[in-house]
Amino acid sequence: MATTKRTTKPPPLPAAEPGDCKPCGGTGNVPTTVRVGRKRRPVGQRDGLCLNCFGSGNAPDA
Numbered sequence: 001m002a003t004t005k006r007t008t009k010p011p012p013l014p015a016a017e018p019g020d021c022k023p024c025g026g027t028g029n030v031p032t033t034v035r036v037g038r039k040r041r042p043v044g045q046r047d048g049l050c051l052n053c054f055g056s057g058n059a060p061d062a
Contacts, residue, residue, distance in 0.1 A: 024050035
């Protein structure tokens with residue numbers, strides 16, 4: 001009769017809570033400059049989608 005080793009799996013790690021995205025501060029929006037004219041002079045700002053988190057507000061996984 002051959003003996004076999006029984007191994008147990010380690011318990012799963014708890015899921016890490018996603019933090020706030022650094023560029024947008026967790027809002028999902030970042031200010032973008034509005035430019036007009038031939039010289040492309042800035043006239044103001046508007047809200048744009050955060051390209052780091054794609055608007056979710058959560059920090060992306062590395």
